[in-house]
Amino acid sequence: MTPPHNPEERPVGALLAPDILAMLDESPELIAAETEELHPADLADVAEAMPFAEIPRFLRTLPKDRAAAVLEYIDEEVRAELLEAMSPEQAAELVSAMTPDERADVLEELDEEHAEDIVEEMPAEARRETEQLRRYEPDTAGGLMTTEFVSEPASTSVEEALRRVRVIARSGRREAMHAVYTTETDGRLAGVLSLRELLAAPEGAKLSDVAWSEVQSVSPFADREEVARVISNYDLVVVPVVSESNHVIGVITVDDVIDAIQEEQTEDVQKLGGLEALDEPYMQIGFWRMLRKRAGWLTALFLGEMLTATAMGRFEKDIERAAVLALFIPLIISSGGNSGSQATSLIIRSIALREMRLRDWWRVALRELPSGLALGTILGMVGFTRIMIWSHFGWADYTGHSTLVATTVGLALIGVVTFGSLTGSMLPFLLKRLGFDPASASAPFVATLVDVTGLVIYFTVALLVLRGTLL
């Protein structure tokens, strides 16, 4: 896990906040110089540790670019409140100084109306860039990319390119500059080289001599998982977003991909836990919003689980005759559920990591069948032994048929655990085949499925083993 912030240790920013608050009253003009060596992430912590009303005053003591950089690191909710509290002109000035991708993300968090007001106050070029980026869904490559990057015609000499790069670096604009893209005369993408490779290039060479012609790129409509896959597969720091006509329209930097990976992971864990992804931190989400996200799946699973009552209804007479059978119902169905959730989480993760394809389902089934049998046999033997021991020492009374009861429980466990492992491993494939996210509520869903079937298996075994004695 890579937490964005560790409140267990007091962060640098929070420690500094009192000093900076004091300076706000006494010598605000010194704050910019005093804090100039700090990372904007730390200054964002300073801001978050202040009373809300002081934050705009603090940001005004900083140069505009610096204030914009700090704003990029401030907590989403606080940032939205801050921008909504400012006049559209003030907000537009700050937001325009952000990188285009951050700008689009920040506006995404505001009310549509506020966002529009701010966009209208932006300088023409920033407005154009912003409107272009806001056309893409936030979870796609287009939504993650920034539009400021460095590209040069492939025919440029290395010296000239280096001179141009230095001019851009000195301009104070905030282009992604880890890679330089080279273009054909018609502007289509020709190649790529890293800043390091540009520095290493021999005197007198052209960019086309030293650039790589195989460029890893993504489409603006690629989802963020695909972007993360390309970045991690090829160990990239930046990946270009390329239009259908093969023009670079933006680049995505690795820091945004890390954030995307973490959000995906949070969603997956929450879906595995059987609820809708919250999309907000637990401590910040409103009570009713959270309730809605949880109640939906919980009720759906409950409705499914009602089938257990129906299934058991068919065996009510048997339970009346041998109440001892009821004692082991929770033990048996929970074992099925546990083995199912093991198998499910293994397979979900393997599918997510693309270790296996959809058509590998039968290979998995061939592995889970013996695994389930082996695990079921282990639990069956433990269960059998438990009943025999309790009965031997008279700790429990199994109406004089303890061996038969123990055999029933043992055999049922083998069946239920095998079924659980198989179902748990196959369900993610089925969900994916049907176009759903395999992680969606899989573990509790498997448990429900296995509960109903587990009861049927248990009572069927009981009828076979106990007919003529207890039943």
Add this chain to the structure above:
Amino acid sequence: MTPPHNPEERPVGALLAPDILAMLDESPELIAAETEELHPADLADVAEAMPFAEIPRFLRTLPKDRAAAVLEYIDEEVRAELLEAMSPEQAAELVSAMTPDERADVLEELDEEHAEDIVEEMPAEARRETEQLRRYEPDTAGGLMTTEFVSEPASTSVEEALRRVRVIARSGRREAMHAVYTTETDGRLAGVLSLRELLAAPEGAKLSDVAWSEVQSVSPFADREEVARVISNYDLVVVPVVSESNHVIGVITVDDVIDAIQEEQTEDVQKLGGLEALDEPYMQIGFWRMLRKRAGWLTALFLGEMLTATAMGRFEKDIERAAVLALFIPLIISSGGNSGSQATSLIIRSIALREMRLRDWWRVALRELPSGLALGTILGMVGFTRIMIWSHFGWADYTGHSTLVATTVGLALIGVVTFGSLTGSMLPFLLKRLGFDPASASAPFVATLVDVTGLVIYFTVALLVLRGTLL
């Protein structure tokens, strides 16, 4: 999720493999030139798509540095087999050409004996670096770092530093070069600047004029979660590893951190699913190894779940009198388990993301109590209605006391779901407080805990509601 590889689409490498295999026989000397524009990751796919015996021949057609880069991307298991099949001299030559961090990782995957043989054949400097890195645990900053980076005295002029950087870049060595570290005269870390900032620096400046003096760094003993936190918090591409005496001893690049994040996430999902982290892909792990990883927790949970049989034993007489009560046991305990696993996965993720601290437990409890009551009331009403409808239409026979049975089930659900939400949210705090990973088998562990208590709640409510009628 960010899969390292997407077998759903045929990768470039696999498509090329037949051509390259043909060239191996006809014109091996042309392979290097033909493939020189390909990313080493794609060439690794080429190698993996070949018969195993052809891979060494293929690697020998490439320049040594190129072959080493390809080897870095080849699947761990295949790579280990390849190196073990070569003579120690051949292996040492290839491994020495890798970056020091990859070199240490690769040797980690081999038998201790093979690894030693290879290390002994390495040139002195590579051997020294490798032995230094192998002293650190693979999951720590020391185990992730590489020892090749660029540092210059702070008093160096910008021009001189740039000239030196170009010399290093041209040397073909594979230093991490996204950042240049500046040092005091005694070698201690003084500051940092990015390659971009070096290019942007004004003529005539010294490094100390333009470098940042606040450097985000990690200790070699920091675990990989901490490294990921620093990298993601400050949007870094590279983070220096600094000794106690404040000397830079290595750097960790973001690509290795992404791999670490993904491994952590796999572990978390598997632990949530109630098994030990596999540490190997599902399709590759041996049958018995996998069984061991699963059987341990499954048996532990089974032993815990046996308490349900003990708890039910106390109510056996009540079940004999009112078998109808048994029908709803699976429904009630699974609802408790589902609400518990929702709460657990929410809290585990929040703790992992450091959205909350240990001492926030009571805030969470204060949120989960009303959430649990509300969710329990919803399920209770659904359950009540279900029983009344079934009874009304004669689909089920609740021995003439359907309203009382429905009331029992409804009230029990409120109690069980509230208890499940509270237990599920508190358990991760407890596990963390006791020094365990909160993700360890939490969801099934909560389910077991809630099952036992759920039964007691259910039968207690039943005794109160049904005394004098059914019981």
